[in-house]
Amino acid sequence: MSSQVHVVIIGASFAGIPIAHSLLKDIPTVKVTLINPSPTFYFTIAAPAFSRSEMPSNPNNIFFQSKRSSADTQQNHSNLSKAANISFDYLVIASGSTTASTSQKTAVPIPFKQSDSDDMKSMIHNAQDSIRMAESIVIAGAGPIGVEVAGEIAEAARQSGRKVKITLVSASYRILPMLKPAGSAAAEKLLTGLGVEIVKNQKVAEAVQSKESHLWTVTLDEGRKLDVDLYIPTTGVLPNNDFIPADLLDENGWVVVDKELRVKTRRGSVARLPIFAAGDITNNSMRLSFKAQEQAAIVAANLKAEIVRQGKTKTYDQGDKTMMVVPVGSTGGTGLIMGWTPWSAMVKMVKGKDFFISKAHSAVSAK
Ligand SMILES: Cc1cc2nc3c(=O)[nH]c(=O)nc-3n(C[C@H](O)[C@H](O)[C@H](O)COP(=O)(O)OP(=O)(O)OC[C@H]3O[C@@H](n4cnc5c(N)ncnc54)[C@H](O)[C@@H]3O)c2cc1C
Ligand SMILES: *[C@@H]1O[C@H](CO)[C@@H](O)[C@H](O)[C@H]1NC(C)=O
Numbered sequence: 001m002s003s004q005v006h007v008v009i010i011g012a013s014f015a016g017i018p019i020a021h022s023l024l025k026d027i028p029t030v031k032v033t034l035i036n037p038s039p040t041f042y043f044t045i046a047a048p049a050f051s052r053s054e055m056p057s058n059p060n061n062i063f064f065q066s067k068r069s070s071a072d073t074q075q076n077h078s079n080l081s082k083a084a085n086i087s088f089d090y091l092v093i094a095s096g097s098t099t100a101s102t103s104q105k106t107a108v109p110i111p112f113k114q115s116d117s118d119d120m121k122s123m124i125h126n127a128q129d130s131i132r133m134a135e136s137i138v139i140a141g142a143g144p145i146g147v148e149v150a151g152e153i154a155e156a157a158r159q160s161g162r163k164v165k166i167t168l169v170s171a172s173y174r175i176l177p178m179l180k181p182a183g184s185a186a187a188e189k190l191l192t193g194l195g196v197e198i199v200k201n202q203k204v205a206e207a208v209q210s211k212e213s214h215l216w217t218v219t220l221d222e223g224r225k226l227d228v229d230l231y232i233p234t235t236g237v238l239p240n241n242d243f244i245p246a247d248l249l250d251e252n253g254w255v256v257v258d259k260e261l262r263v264k265t266r267r268g269s270v271a272r273l274p275i276f277a278a279g280d281i282t283n284n285s286m287r288l289s290f291k292a293q294e295q296a297a298i299v300a301a302n303l304k305a306e307i308v309r310q311g312k313t314k315t316y317d318q319g320d321k322t323m324m325v326v327p328v329g330s331t332g333g334t335g336l337i338m339g340w341t342p343w344s345a346m347v348k349m350v351k352g353k354d355f356f357i358s359k360a361h362s363a364v365s366a367k
């Protein structure tokens, strides 16, 4: 057994899954353990569309070990809370990120990301119910998630003849500030056409839910107060890092990696054990699924170079080009593709219809 190299991968999503496939395909002697709290793959990209009736369900049950894990990065042991305590030769951290609304304990969680347990179906249904029952909603954050969610909810309400007051709060003076001004303007026009009120240049200072009435009071930083049925924060993503030693994390909690995606300590030395990281959890700032997949390919190549001396060591550079397609409802949208603002009809064609759900299967299968 000792000649068999054991790679443990924590997190089975856009980054972790392709690394596992790639190693198993190219290294005959490798043993891969892929750990994830849930046996189902959650296709996050489609999460803003959960007001539509069908969500992607598990396209494929892959791999094994479930349950939450932790890794001892001083000793080469990985602690799976319910299954085993196993040793590894190489560790890959691909535990990704979550959002505040996914894990909120005091209100109904809005599952933009996977939860810690295997309860996505009921989480989605509960979120759908609370969205359907709400007559007034504040969405904080006018990035792609906030804009997509606002468009989806407004369109669903209109189609079912319900009157819902939706307020989208944008901290910047235009929504989708990462796009060109034309992209922001297109999204704004589509949203206002669907009856969404957009409040610009303001942040949510406080959001409090009443214990009795369950109503939210959302206070904006210039003092305006909004009393609403539902509050959906969509600002920022949070690192899934509670099992990672602090000296491997930067000041914002992301895992520090070098260009080869090897984990470093905050002071710049290499981690004691061979540890790689890929995807949202790293300190690479472009937290997008296709960037996670690009990083996965680098980590897989570098593991192969090290384990079987096959191929060259590769480096990752996130670059400064972003690609983003932002549907607003099912009929249009905007984005940024190779420096261009795509036409609304094109967004509808490539993503608005099904949020790429047709691609969910290829994201988990070896292809
Ligand atoms: C609403 C929304 C819409 C998005 N839309 C787009 C889009 O249109 N295009 C795009 O490119 N990107 C989009 N993104 C970003 C994209 O979802 C992420 O970049 C991508 O999910 C990152 O993949 P990952 O594999 O690094 O991590 P994640 O997808 O976050 O997966 C991490 C996995 O690790 C598991 N895990 C966490 N902790 C542990 C632990 N201790 N032990 C074991 N397992 C653990 C988690 O349960 C999860 O399964 C969107 C994100 C959100 C929130
Ligand atoms: C690690 O193992 C211990 C003992 O079995 C368990 O109590 C703990 O919850 C585990 N931690 C994690 C993060 O899995």
Ligand SMILES: *[C@@H]1O[C@H](CO)[C@@H](O)[C@H](O)[C@H]1NC(C)=O
Pocket: 075, 077, 079, 085, 086
């Ligand atoms: C896992 O096993 C190793 C060696 O057997 C031991 O040193 C370590 O304490 C164990 N960790 C947990 C959390 O049980």
Ligand SMILES: *[C@@H]1O[C@H](CO)[C@@H](O)[C@H](O)[C@H]1NC(C)=O
Pocket: 076, 087, 088, 089, 273, 274
């Ligand atoms: C990891 O642990 C196993 C079993 O305890 C050991 O054989 C192996 O050499 C260790 N690997 C590293 C890189 O420390």
Ligand SMILES: *[C@@H]1O[C@H](CO)[C@@H](O)[C@H](O)[C@H]1NC(C)=O
Pocket: 256, 257, 258, 264, 283, 284, 285
């Ligand atoms: C991540 O952190 C390392 C170490 O501080 C740094 O060299 C690297 O540039 C950071 N990555 C990004 C994308 O900022």
